[in-house]
Amino acid sequence: MQAEVGDKLCVHGRVVGQQDRTAEIVEVLGTGGAPPYRVRYDDGHEAVMSPGPDSVVRHQDREPGPG
Template identity: 65%
Template structure:
C-alpha cells in the first residue's frame, strides 16, 4: 500500500451494520509512502493507523 498526503483512506466496516469510514491522510510516517499514516476524520479526530486488508487508498492525483 502506497499513499501520499491528501489521499483518502476508505476503511470498510468489518461487521454487519458497521459503516465504512473515510479519513484523509495528513502525514505519511513510513518510507516511500508506506504505512503508518497520520489521518484525520471529518469530525477532526486524528490518529496514527497502519491499515489492514479492509482499507483502500483513494488517490487525490493520478498515479503513474
Template identity: 75%
Template sequence: MQASVGDRLLMHGRTVGHEDRVAEIVEVLGSEGTPPYRVRFDDGHEALMSPGPDSVVRHTDTDPAA
C-alpha cells in the same frame, strides 16, 4: 499499500451495522508512501494508522490538467 498526503483512506466496515469510514491522510510516516499514516476524520479526530486488508487508498488527482 502506498499513499501520499491528501489521499483518502477508506476503511470498510467489518461487521454488520458498521459503516465504511473515510479519512484524509495528513502525514505519511513510512518510507516511500508506506504506512503508518496520520489520518484526520471528518469530525476532526486524528489517529495514527497502519491499515489492514480491509482498507483502500483513494488517490487524489494531483494533475491539474486532468
C-alpha cells in the same frame, strides 16, 4: 499500500451494519509512501494507523507530469 498526503483512506466496516469510515491522510510516517499514516476524520479526530486488508487508499486527482 502506497499513499501521499491528501489521499483518502477508506476503512470498510467489519461487521453487518457498521459503516465505512473515510479519513484524509495528513502525514505519511513510513518510507516511500508506506504506512503508518496520520489520518484526520471528518469530525476532526486524528489517529496514526497502519491499515489492514479492510482498507483502501483513494488517490487524489493529480496533474499528469510533462512528457
